[in-house]
Structure formats: C-alpha cells, structure tokens
Amino acid sequence: MQKNDFVVRFAGEGGQGMVTSSEGLAQAASSVGYNVQTFVTFPSQIMGGPTWAQARVSTSPVLSSGDSLDVLVAFNEEAYMAHKDEVSDGGVVIFNSGAFQPESGGNSFGMEFAKLAKQTGNARAENMIVLGALAYLVGMSQQILDDFVRERFTRGREGDEEIIIANIKALTLGRQEAEKSGFSLGELAPPEKPEGDQILINGNEAVAVGAIAAGVNFYVGYPISPATAILLWMERNLTGEGKFVYQASSEIEAINAVFGGGYAGRKAMSATAGPGLSLMGEGLGLAWMAEVPLVIVDVQRGGPSTGLPTKTEQSDLLMALTPGHGDISMPIIAPGTVEECFYASVMAFNWAERYQGPVILLSEHMLSERRQNIPKPEISKLKVENRKVYTGSNGYNRYDGWELSPMPIPGTPGSYIANGSEHDVMGDTTHLAERHIQMTERRFSKLKLLENESYESENTDASIVIMPWGGSKGPASAAYAQLQADGADLGWYYTMFLNPLPVKMLEELKKKSLVIVPELNYMGQMSGILRSQGVKAVSITQYTGLPFKVADLAKRITERVAQEKKEGVTV
Amino acid sequence: MQKNDFVVRFAGEGGQGMVTSSEGLAQAASSVGYNVQTFVTFPSQIMGGPTWAQARVSTSPVLSSGDSLDVLVAFNEEAYMAHKDEVSDGGVVIFNSGAFQPESGGNSFGMEFAKLAKQTGNARAENMIVLGALAYLVGMSQQILDDFVRERFTRGREGDEEIIIANIKALTLGRQEAEKSGFSLGELAPPEKPEGDQILINGNEAVAVGAIAAGVNFYVGYPISPATAILLWMERNLTGEGKFVYQASSEIEAINAVFGGGYAGRKAMSATAGPGLSLMGEGLGLAWMAEVPLVIVDVQRGGPSTGLPTKTEQSDLLMALTPGHGDISMPIIAPGTVEECFYASVMAFNWAERYQGPVILLSEHMLSERRQNIPKPEISKLKVENRKVYTGSNGYNRYDGWELSPMPIPGTPGSYIANGSEHDVMGDTTHLAERHIQMTERRFSKLKLLENESYESENTDASIVIMPWGGSKGPASAAYAQLQADGADLGWYYTMFLNPLPVKMLEELKKKSLVIVPELNYMGQMSGILRSQGVKAVSITQYTGLPFKVADLAKRITERVAQEKKEGVTV
Amino acid sequence: MSAKNPEYDFKWCPGCGDFGVRRAIEAALKQRQTETEQPMVNNVVVAGIGCSGNMVHLLEGEQPYGIHGIHGRSLPIAMGVKMGSPSLNVLVVAGDGDFLSIGQEHIAPQAARNLDITAVIMDNGVYGLTKGQSSPTTKVDTITSSTPFGKSEQALNPLMLYLALGVSYLASHVSTRVKDLGTTIADAMNHKGFSVVHVQSPCTTYNNTFQELKGNPKEGIAPLAWNIPEQHDSSDLEQAYEVVKQGGIPLGVIYRNTERPSLQDRVDEINNKSFERKIESIIESFAI
Amino acid sequence: MSAKNPEYDFKWCPGCGDFGVRRAIEAALKQRQTETEQPMVNNVVVAGIGCSGNMVHLLEGEQPYGIHGIHGRSLPIAMGVKMGSPSLNVLVVAGDGDFLSIGQEHIAPQAARNLDITAVIMDNGVYGLTKGQSSPTTKVDTITSSTPFGKSEQALNPLMLYLALGVSYLASHVSTRVKDLGTTIADAMNHKGFSVVHVQSPCTTYNNTFQELKGNPKEGIAPLAWNIPEQHDSSDLEQAYEVVKQGGIPLGVIYRNTERPSLQDRVDEINNKSFERKIESIIESFAI
Numbered sequence A, B: 001m002q003k004n005d006f007v008v009r010f011a012g013e014g015g016q017g018m019v020t021s022s023e024g025l026a027q028a029a030s031s032v033g034y035n036v037q038t039f040v041t042f043p044s045q046i047m048g049g050p051t052w053a054q055a056r057v058s059t060s061p062v063l064s065s066g067d068s069l070d071v072l073v074a075f076n077e078e079a080y081m082a083h084k085d086e087v088s089d090g091g092v093v094i095f096n097s098g099a100f101q102p103e104s105g106g107n108s109f110g111m112e113f114a115k116l117a118k119q120t121g122n123a124r125a126e127n128m129i130v131l132g133a134l135a136y137l138v139g140m141s142q143q144i145l146d147d148f149v150r151e152r153f154t155r156g157r158e159g160d161e162e163i164i165i166a167n168i169k170a171l172t173l174g175r176q177e178a179e180k181s182g183f184s185l186g187e188l189a190p191p192e193k194p195e196g197d198q199i200l201i202n203g204n205e206a207v208a209v210g211a212i213a214a215g216v217n218f219y220v221g222y223p224i225s226p227a228t229a230i231l232l233w234m235e236r237n238l239t240g241e242g243k244f245v246y247q248a249s250s251e252i253e254a255i256n257a258v259f260g261g262g263y264a265g266r267k268a269m270s271a272t273a274g275p276g277l278s279l280m281g282e283g284l285g286l287a288w289m290a291e292v293p294l295v296i297v298d299v300q301r302g303g304p305s306t307g308l309p310t311k312t313e314q315s316d317l318l319m320a321l322t323p324g325h326g327d328i329s330m331p332i333i334a335p336g337t338v339e340e341c342f343y344a345s346v347m348a349f350n351w352a353e354r355y356q357g358p359v360i361l362l363s364e365h366m367l368s369e370r371r372q373n374i375p376k377p378e379i380s381k382l383k384v385e386n387r388k389v390y391t392g393s394n395g396y397n398r399y400d401g402w403e404l405s406p407m408p409i410p411g412t413p414g415s416y417i418a419n420g421s422e423h424d425v426m427g428d429t430t431h432l433a434e435r436h437i438q439m440t441e442r443r444f445s446k447l448k449l450l451e452n453e454s455y456e457s458e459n460t461d462a463s464i465v466i467m468p469w470g471g472s473k474g475p476a477s478a479a480y481a482q483l484q485a486d487g488a489d490l491g492w493y494y495t496m497f498l499n500p501l502p503v504k505m506l507e508e509l510k511k512k513s514l515v516i517v518p519e520l521n522y523m524g525q526m527s528g529i530l531r532s533q534g535v536k537a538v539s540i541t542q543y544t545g546l547p548f549k550v551a552d553l554a555k556r557i558t559e560r561v562a563q564e565k566k567e568g569v570t571v
Numbered sequence C, D: 001m002s003a004k005n006p007e008y009d010f011k012w013c014p015g016c017g018d019f020g021v022r023r024a025i026e027a028a029l030k031q032r033q034t035e036t037e038q039p040m041v042n043n044v045v046v047a048g049i050g051c052s053g054n055m056v057h058l059l060e061g062e063q064p065y066g067i068h069g070i071h072g073r074s075l076p077i078a079m080g081v082k083m084g085s086p087s088l089n090v091l092v093v094a095g096d097g098d099f100l101s102i103g104q105e106h107i108a109p110q111a112a113r114n115l116d117i118t119a120v121i122m123d124n125g126v127y128g129l130t131k132g133q134s135s136p137t138t139k140v141d142t143i144t145s146s147t148p149f150g151k152s153e154q155a156l157n158p159l160m161l162y163l164a165l166g167v168s169y170l171a172s173h174v175s176t177r178v179k180d181l182g183t184t185i186a187d188a189m190n191h192k193g194f195s196v197v198h199v200q201s202p203c204t205t206y207n208n209t210f211q212e213l214k215g216n217p218k219e220g221i222a223p224l225a226w227n228i229p230e231q232h233d234s235s236d237l238e239q240a241y242e243v244v245k246q247g248g249i250p251l252g253v254i255y256r257n258t259e260r261p262s263l264q265d266r267v268d269e270i271n272n273k274s275f276e277r278k279i280e281s282i283i284e285s286f287a288i
C-alpha cells in the first residue's frame, strides 16, 4: 500500500540543525508538489538545549502537524527518551549510534551521523545523511532530494559544485544505511501537485508580507518572542523611499509612535506578544478614542505574565477585546492557518483604514514558526483599501456626526486635534453629556463597517456544531473530517473575524443547541464571548503549551456530544 | 403637609464656595439626625469655571442624589441658565441679584449675596446668607444651623466668637430675606435619628479608612482624578512606625512597587483611575502569576483614554476582569454606596490575603466625592484576615500542589522565587506541559476561596429581576421601590462581589426569564458577563457622565419589562 | 481661549506662567511660517496631559494640527508624526510631571536618535492639573499636597539630564520673557535635531515662583534667573555643562550641536542604500 | 545550574560573561553574610528579563529569596521589597536592555530617593535573550539582527546618565575580574543608598567584546578597560565626571556619596515626626 502522508521529527540539541533538517525536507518535498507543514519548538536557552523540529509531508493539504511520528530522528539519548513514545506503531527511529545506544532496539536503527558525514568530506553534512536515510524509509525518490540540494547550493560561488557533490554523497550514504537496516515504511505516493503556484512561508513571514501587500509603510516594534521575526523581517524589507521601520525602546513607545504615524497618514503597524500587548492598552484606547488607524499584531504565546515565551496558547483573546479601560471593543482578526496569516494581515489594514481605528491581529506561536506551502497570493486580485481622506479647506469639523467622516492629513488643510479626552467636533476637550453620547455612539457605529459574511460553514443543518478559532482550526478540521467519516451528525463553522463576528454566522450559531469551541486556553475565552452574544457555546480547552492532537480532540468532541445528548445544554 | 426630603443645588463659579455650602448643609443636617448625601462635580479648569454641588436631606436613608431640585441657588447667570430647568414644580430659585437678574421671575427670588455678607462684617459669609435663606425655605429650624456654626468655628482661637456671631448674623439675614420673598416649601419633618452612631464621610475616604481597618501598611500611588484624594489621605494618615506611603513616578512604578511590598509581606495597595489601570495590566498579571497579594482601587471615571476625568461612568469592568494577557480572572469588588466603600475595602484586603493574589476594588467618581452619613463601623466586629504564612525551615516548595499554600516571608526561612514565567514548585522557570497545567489550575482553584453568599435579594419569586452593580445601586433601588409600590412584579438582586459572583445568587439568576442590569456604560458590560455565565441578562445603559435619575430609570425598566412580556427574551 | 470653540471649557488660572509661553509659541510659529513660507497646517503640536498640555487647545489665530493624547507619551507620538511625515514641523508641549516623571523614559531614545522635533517644557515644579502634588523638579523638603511632611526625594536637574542624554539643542528660559522665549523657540524649531526649550513657567495657584525667579531686592531675594553671557560658546559641550553646574535658571541657549545627523538623515541614508522591495518580488522570494 | 532543580532548563552559552558576574555575586553575598552575620534569606535578588536576569535561578549554594518578574521593572519591584521590609538586602540583577531601554524610566526616581539597594547591571551591548537585537549601549552604525543597515542611534553613556541622575554610589567593572568585582559588589551593598555596579559582561554569541575590553597588543588593539587610579577621590562628583568623560571602561568605584540620607532615613524621620493613627481615632474624626 502506498503511503499518502508521513510525519518526521528531528530531536536533539540546539545547534545540531534540527530546524534546518525539517525545513530542508519541507522545501524539497514541496518543490515537487507535496504539501508540507513544519512545527518547531525552541528551548529557552540561547545555545544548545533540547530542541526538536518536525515536518509533515502529504499528498493532500496538511491540516495539523500530525499526532504521532512515522520517523523519529534522535540525535542524542535525551532526545530519544523524550520522544520515543510518540512514534506510532510501525514507525521507525533513526538514532545517532555515534552518541548513544538505546536500551532496547525494537523499531530503531542506528547510524554514526558524524562518522558518515566525515566520509563525504564535509563534516557539516550530518543533516544530509539523515535526510537520505529518511527518504529511503518513507519511500521518497532520490531525485527529489538531489534536485533540492542542487538548487539550494547553486549560489554562483566558487566551490558550489564541490558542496553539491558532497551533499549528494551524504544523501546517498544515508540512503544506503537505511537500506541496510531493513526497515521501510512503504512507498510514498507520488505528489498530487496542488493547483496553481505555491509558496513556502511561515506565519510570521505571511503576516509581514501581507502587511506589505496592504501597503504598510510605517513599522515600529520592540523585540519579543515569538513576534521578533516580524520586526527583523521588516527591518530588512520595509525599505526604500517613504518607508519607516524602527526598533522601539519599549512597547509603550512603539504603540504611541505607531499612533503618531497613523495620525500622520501612514499605514502603521507594530507586532508584539502578550506582555507587550499588556503594555499597549493605554495607547490602543487612545487610538480608539481619537479614531486613528493602526494595526497591532499579537503573536500569542503561553501566558499570563512572562509565561511560556516559546510555547503556544490562545489566551490573549479577552485582553485583546478590551485592552484598555472604558467602553472599547477592539476589532480582532485571528488567522487559523499560515495562508490566513497573509490575508488576515491585509484585512487588518483594510479594517483599520475603513473604520479609522486600531485593529488587532491575533496570531499564535504555533502559526508563527510553522512553514507551510500555500497558494501564491495573487496580488492583482487583492482588494487594498485606503483611508477616506479629507480634501477640503480649513475649518473642518473632523468629528461631526454619528459615523465615519473623512480624515485630514497633517500638512494639508483641515487641522483638528486628535484627542484622548472626550471632545467636540474639532477635537477640543469637552464634558458635555450630549457630546459623550454622540462620540460614544459614533465610535461604536463605525464597527458596523467591518461586518462581513466571510466564514466557513458545513453541514449547517446539524444542531451541534464545532467552531474552532485561530490555529486550532487545523486540528479541529482534521478531527471534524474524521468524525464526519465516522458518521457523526456535526456541523462546522469557522471565521477569522472574531470581532465583529459575521452577522449571519452569529444568527445561525444562535439557533444551534450546542456550539463546541476547541481552544487553547483554560478559561474557554471564545465560548464565553459567544455566550455573551446569545450562543449556547462550550469550550474544549487545553493548556499545555502545545496544539491539539487530532485524535484526542476528536475523542473529546465525541464525549461532549454524547453528554449533550444525555443532559441537554448546561452552560 | 410636612416635607420629608429636599434637594438643593448650589451653582456658580469655582471658588464661590459651592462645595463648602453643600457639605456644610450636609454636616449641619446630619448632626441633628437627618440623612444626607452630597453630589459634586468639578470643572476641568483649576480655578473658576462652572461648578455645582448638591445636597439632599431626608428623614429616611438617601438612595440617590435626587432627580429634581427643590431649591436652586444660582450665583451667576450662567449657572441660572444651566440649571433652572431642573427645578421641580413648586421648587424655588434663589439668585444672586448682585450679579444678574433672570429674564422671567417665576418661582425665583433674588438677594444681593455680597452686599448682605458685608452687612455681617464678614465679606466671606455669602454661603451663610444662602444657607439661612435656604433653611427658611425648607422649613429647617434656625437652631440647627446656629449650632452647626457654633461647633464649626469653635477652634480655640482668638476671635472665634466674633466669627461665630458674624456667621449667625448672616444666617439670620438670609432667613429674613427668604421670609420677605414670600416663598416656602413647607415645613421639614423632624429628623428620625438613624439607629446607632453615624459618621459623615465620602467614598474615597471610606475606601481609605476601610484599608486602614484591614491593616494596610504599604501604599504607593500616582495622582489621578478621581483617585488622587486617596493618595493624599494616605500621605497624611498612613503614618508611624512600620508604615510606608509614597507618591510614585507613574502607575507602572506604583503597581510594581506594590507587588514588591506584597511579596515582602505587606498589605499593599494603590489607587488609580482607568488610564492608570490600563498601565497596570502587566503588573497585575505578574501578581496573579506569582501569587502575590495586593489591592488596586480603580475609581472609575468617564472613558476611554483620558476620557472624562471629572465625570462618572461604570465602564472599566471588562478591562478590570482581564487587565493583562493570558488566562487571568481578577477578583473584583464594586461597592454601591459610600458605606459599602468601607466594607469593600476591608474585603478587598481579606480576599487578597486569603487567596494570595491581586484584587481590584472598582469604585466610581460618583461615590468617591459623595459625602454621606453612614453607620459608624464597629471595628471590634470587623473580620480582618491575614496571610497564611510559612513558618518552616528552608527547602520549602512554595508552589507545590494544586491549591493555596502558605507563603514565606523574606528574611525568614523558606526562600523561593516569585516568577512571572511559568515555574516549578520552587519558582524556577520551566516549560513542561504538566507544570503549566498544574500551575494554571492551582491559580484558578484559589478563586474558590473567594466564593461567598453575600448578596441582597428581594421578591425572589419574580421571574424578571433588577440587578444593578456599583453606584447605580442607589438610583436602581429607589426605582425598584417605586415600581414595587406601583405593583410591579419585579425581583431585586444585588452584590458588590462581581468576580467571583456569589454562587447561590448566580444559580438563582440563571432561573430568571430576564435579569435587567442598569449600568453606566455603552456596551452593557455586566450583562454581557452575566450572559457568558448563563444568565438571560440585558442592560439598561446610560453614558452621559452622570448617574441615573430615578424616575427615568423606573420608566425604562417598565418599558423593558413590557417589551419582555410581549416578545420573550431577545438577548 | 481660542475663539473657535465655545464647548471647550478649560482655562488657565489668572497669572499662570503658561500664558506667556503661549504667546511665545504663537510668535515662534508665526516667525517660522514667514521664514519657511509653509502654511500653518504644516505644524503639529503634540501635547502632554497637564495644565500645560492644554496649550494645544488654547493657541489663537490660524490653527496648526494638534494631538492631545495620554499622560507622558508626547515624545513617542511626536516621533510617529515626524517620521510618518518628515516635512511636518513637530512641537511638543508638556509639563514637568508629564515629561520628567511618567514620560521620562522617552527622552533618552529621542536624544540618541536626534529626532528632529522641538519640545517646549513648562516647568512649574508641581502637578498643576491634579491640584498641587510634588513633581520631579519640586525641591526636596517642600510641603505639597502629596508631601505633607516635606518631599523626601532630591529634585531632578533636568538640564543636566538633557545634556547627559545627548540632546542636541538645549535652551533654558522663563515664561515672563515672552519675546526672547519666542525667538528661542523659533531658533530651536530651526535646529535640525532634537531640541528642548525648558521653560520656568510658574504655577500661581500651587507654586508661585515668579518672585524667586526675578528676585526681589527689597526683600533681599536674589534672582534665580541669570543671563547666559554672550561669550558662551554653545557648541562646546564642556561649556554647556559649566553653565548648568552654575545652578539657578540660565536664560538662553546652553548647547547646540549642528554636526550630528538627525534621525531623518540616518533613515534617508539607509533608504538610499537599500532599495524598495516590491510586493511581487517579495512573494517571488518565497516561491517553491 | 543550581543543583536544586532539574526542571529548570535555561543555560548561559559557553563563555558568557554572566558566569563571571555570577561568581562575583556569590562571593559578595557570602562576604556580606559574614560581615553582617545575617542569614542568606535576608537577601532578595530581583531580576530583570534577559539572559542576565536568569542569574536569580543560577546562583549556587545557600539560596537567597528571588523575584523574576517582568521586563524592565526590577527597580520598582525592588523598591517595594526594600521599603516593605527595610532590614532586607536587595540586589537587582539586570541587562542593558532591561535596565536602560524599557526600564530606564525607573532609574531617576530611585536615584532621587536614594533607595538603599544595589543594582548589578550586566551590559553586553545587545539583547541576548531575544537573540541579538541592538540595545541602548550598542555603538552607532553597528550591524545587528535588528539594525541590518547599521544602528542609527548614538549609544547611551550609562555612567554619565547615572551621575546626572544623582546615583549615590557608582562603580564600573568587567565580568572577567571576578575577585575585584565581588569585592566591589559587597562594597556597594554596604553603601547606604542607591548603588549601581555597571559591569561589562560580554555576550559571546552576539557581541563578543572580550578582546576589545582587554585589548590585544599583538593586533594593535588598545584595551578599553582601564584602572581608576588610586588617587581618585570618589567622594568628589567633579572628579567622578572627569573619570567618566575619559571614556573607555573605568574599573573601580567612580563615585560614592555617603552624606545623603537614604529613602529609609527620610521615611524614618517622617514616621518619627508623625504619630501612628489608630483606626478608632480615624473613624472618630468622621463622627457627626
């Protein structure tokens, strides 16, 4: 039988090339048309420390990083002990016999990574040895990796050819070792090339590129895991005339600078993680109050406080909705896949410009580092929205009326004051009750401009439905597919537009007897929000710092459905 | 017919003694056993500017500051124009005829405040002239004010007697002027002296005194309206050995210093308003994570952002519940009366010590400045709780287990690390999934310790109930009483413990067909929270910067009930 | 009060130093308008929160753009405005509490960057708007509403701080010398880089220092304010430190470094080195 | 790594300067323990977030109390601990990013108050923990991961900043001189008031400056570090400024003011002036 899908994990010490291996494999496999997804965790220390990276290769779109491993590559004993239990029945372990010997052999075979690498004349070819062995095990053709090596190392430098030859030799050596071991996982089905061009990108990059597509031209950010990569990417790419990118001295400086940039007419952005968002509450409130467009990306990590900087969680939602005091309701877009990271970023800017206010893009650690093939965005088809700009003469009442009004750009006529205190039509401070009523309703009325009907739904007749959000979409959709296949009568809803929710979707959800929300937090944050909006929702929560496993989630959904059928809703 | 209640408003320019007049009247009236309540608004500028202050005097407990005025004292024309429409039918305006002449006389009479004052030999006696006239109008005996003046100005200084005589002369002059006018509001019923001793205090003072009663010994705060008075009071009164009070350089410094104080074993506190709370989110998250007791008072004002610093609003609730990122749920106590301000403050410390974490006391501008007679707290009967302290030897695992554990005090054995990152039993950073599960559940399990059954309920058989929170309690209870009297079938629930809510109350609320929540914000923040907890709740909102008026609220409740009866719940 | 708006209801107290600063700023804006031939709307006034911050609403005549944001954040907001639209003139107006207490963290980065804006600080040694608490520049032992037993911390020397942080233009002044102050502010706005004009602007209600500043020979009070002598070489950092160390309130330009590139110069340089990346080519770089 | 705990998984990179600082702190704590005859649990180490902040977990031997809080807030937390329990010895450990960028606002107030704690700053001119971005002390034009075209802001001079803010004890050091550094830290802890020991602690992974600091005569690299001469009078602020103005990395105590009262002294004074107000009498004061 042909295999359609395999999951491999590289585990060892930081610096041993775990990430390179998984990303290399993903690159190679995707280049011939497989679908791929990587998953990476970093240790908290800078050098060394237990690291692992994973790649999943499949003939169909990859929804989750995979519950169990087909192949584990263990660089050292610690890694072997930590990960061996996740190898599936019939899976194989490749261990570095130069470093250790596992107590019981079982489904494993050893190679001396370093020694074999040396034989190629390139001591740094360990990863290629491993990839070669791996390719044999999963039945991937030699050609794929050879081509990949050739492309990757053809950099127009002297000595390219030598390096290519050494690496191909390494691949071959690895393959031979695996062959000798006698293990095999069967033949990998040939790729079913996805329709249209693909790109290979991770979530942070997708957010950054999406921002560029939307026209970002002002970025100020402060380093923080897992959002730092967005700052670094911008520093390199948001260049050229009229662009501004800068490392701030703190998140408080960042949010206020971005506010100033938005006021000056820019498409302004910052990216941070939970601790930074906690510091931005006051500035976000100001942007809401003064009606200044800007986009803040929160790449969620484990919380609260300094929390779990290198782990994934979906627990900043409540904070993001009301990051500051007073009546505010932050527009929130939470992408669920790497592809959605791109479009969420475009939409976040569109929303900010459309309603003239702050927008929060809620990403997650698990998306940020995940490298995946996605359809290449068609830039010409993107709808990029720009600010409604005031073009009249001086004496304009910028805050007149109960809804959106054109925004003047400093330097051109139409001067006014952007004011964090309650203000009159010119932006001057006032305390009149009528004004506070008008301005409050004006600010909330603008949210109506963000309403849309972008959501997924399936099997909408079912009375019990699943509605994941953010990065839990992947595992949830895999679990849903599995339950569907098993004949469960379940519906599916999903949107990345968390606030405001698509109106029609909300109406439909209200009619359901139960909406099950898988989410990675303790409190069941999203289901609470849905309940406050009149939906009978419950959460399936997990707070381990890791994404859901599909089988586990499917089981918990089944249990919850059974309970519901027995008891009726108890919210 | 005797009058049981009157409302008087003094309106003019800042510096003309509006507040002194209303507080003086309150003091005088309460000293003979009337119930009193003042209401004050300040202009945004420092000197001058339109100011008004109001006092209500009644033979029964005062629930609200009064919908309409029995007497308006207008010091200038601007004030007259701004407030005359709030005078009730049969009410009277006293205007300063030395300053202006109203277009139409109607129910008003003039006196030359300054000229009359000069006649007493004390040009600063204008307020006494006014109080004398007022006393005549409302039928308050001369003796009450004379006694008040005598007590107030007997300060053991030379010349006391002269001042007293001049002031009594002023009272008499004013009284004579009023008599001449021919107006009268009927005779004020004699006071029904409240049972037990009373004190006259405002909400900010009550919070501060409550904190002292609870044993506060560490206070760091940054000035901000309307919370500044708490800092200033503490600077004067939190004195003596072992006490620490300090003005911080910002709210961020304040929250972190208070965290350090709590860790060191103190009962630590800070008070702020919305903008300050928005800056404290990160620090509050740290206290939640590291399990350090502290109390933060948020005296709410109009929001968002710099908002309406001198107006009242109840719109910080959502922010206060989740002030920082990640899974946190801040315990919140929101007093509804000046008396409750005292007890809420005691309870906030008890809670902080009991569950070892941060507690937010949500006060409001309207409570903070309101001076009212309340039963004198019996200190000996107060239950003051102290921290469960670790007293063993070194090598203690402070974070062992799934629930509260004794807390070591630095300087004594039991060293550990208070850590904002996820941590193990010693407080060292760790990223293990099992640990994050244990610690998260540990942190939330402690909230159970705060559950209690302190709430008010009345007519609990009704299927539709009113449940106000915070300072809207007063107007809501007056409206409720009125509706009850009119035969409406309505229930009443109220608690100052907003998170966690009293369990039994929540159970009962869930059974109601409708819970109506009057609250001073746009979003209907509390009803949203109730809905997320399974209660069919709707809000009656107001966002004017002012408290509810009783009649208006009663009308809106009636309308909402009628709608409900017609349509059924639409949440 | 600006005639434009009857709803706005804030007024400075009679005699407040900020009135003088206002007239000076109005004069400076007009002077720069003439010198640069730019319209008034090319100016953005970014205000802190405090009595002083209300400046942004109180300026009379033709109206510049304005931001009245949140307490302590005028500098980062100004950075955003300036770097977002480099042809604008950006003027920060803030009080000693706003700029030197809650907002103090923002001075060092802008000084290091040499952001091309001008900050006019109205130092009254007190928190005016919140009614009389101590500020970083309040003298030690002073009794204020928040220090009933005397202030227990040493006063900050803001001029020394600015120099230590590398502010590239520093002037010190008093609000009563309206004409000189106006010229100085215009000069600071003309400076390419981060300029601070630190003005003693007494609070008549909570900390009236007019007499101390001017002196009162009859009562034997020596004036705190003194004119920086003509021969002072403001381009010399050493001499600048000397002026500040002499204490009191020096009047005039203390330091002026015209050599340092401004942040905009740096950014231009980088933008010239690098090339604009088009979205299509960026996406192409991720092609499989 | 402290033997106490197998779950804790952070390690400094091989050769990281912080190892030396750790040994110096351990020695200082022991020395002070002997000198004061206080138990180790009388010490509280308050850490910033960064590689450097992990110090609080990595100290070996008898364990002091510790706080590992949030980024940039070690000083206000330390203030709370110290003023909450004045008999404790409080030691802040933080990096240049933590202390001088996001946390910079907290130095001025503690310097003005003369809070009696000691801050040991590990300056590596880079953000280590977040993998190599520029910090306030990174030199201008340096290429780092966050400044691919060169850093566009001038480096902060932290020693000058400390002096301008009125820090009452200032020493400068390098992590390699473990023994001297240990003695200096102990000396700083003994100082009554706010003491800062600013240590060059190179980041071998992102900014290895060992060679620059020590110099390399063979390659013609003059050492940045230099010993403050014996005759330097550290009680003289003028001389202290002179030392700092000489540039490079002076080694030793730059400034020490033993005259200024500490915050605790001030508070004691006030608490002696004022009397404790009992709750009963407070409530009585509101009686009608």
Ligand SMILES: Cc1ncc(C[n+]2csc(CCOP(=O)(O)OP(=O)(O)O)c2C)c(N)n1
Residues within 6 Å of the ligand: B222, B223, B224, B225, B251, B275, B276, B279, B306, C048, C049, C050, C051, C052, C053, C070, C071, C094, C095, C096, C097, C098, C099, C122, C124, C126, C127, C128, C129, C130, C135
């Ligand atoms: C975050 C925050 N904290 C506190 C305040 C309250 N507040 C308003 S102005 C001010 C201080 C004003 O002092 P200063 O900057 O010296 O200005 P001045 O009024 O003296 O001109 C404070 C503390 C606020 N608005 N926001």
Ligand SMILES: Cc1ncc(C[n+]2csc(CCOP(=O)(O)OP(=O)(O)O)c2C)c(N)n1
Residues within 6 Å of the ligand: A222, A223, A224, A225, A251, A275, A276, A279, A306, D048, D049, D050, D051, D052, D053, D070, D071, D094, D095, D096, D097, D098, D099, D122, D124, D126, D127, D128, D129, D130, D135
């Ligand atoms: C509010 C917040 N912002 C950002 C971060 C991410 N962060 C952690 S450490 C660090 C900088 C560390 O640099 P430094 O203080 O110099 O310490 P080093 O690692 O170099 O010792 C940053 C930006 C954070 N933890 N919290």
Ligand code: SF4
Residues within 6 Å of the ligand: B046, B047, C011, C012, C013, C015, C016, C017, C018, C051, C052, C124, C128, C129, C202, C203, C204, C205, C206
């Ligand atoms: S309080 Fe002081 S600073 Fe504020 S307006 Fe009045 S005089 Fe000016």
Ligand code: SF4
Residues within 6 Å of the ligand: A046, A047, D011, D012, D013, D015, D016, D017, D018, D051, D052, D124, D128, D129, D202, D203, D204, D205, D206
């Ligand atoms: S990254 Fe640098 S500072 Fe951090 S541990 Fe490694 S060498 Fe030390």
Ligand SMILES: [Mg+2]
Residues within 6 Å of the ligand: C050, C095, C096, C097, C122, C123, C124, C125, C126, C127, C128, C135
């Ligand atoms: Mg001031």
Ligand SMILES: [Mg+2]
Residues within 6 Å of the ligand: D050, D095, D096, D097, D122, D123, D124, D125, D126, D127, D128, D135
């Ligand atoms: Mg560093």
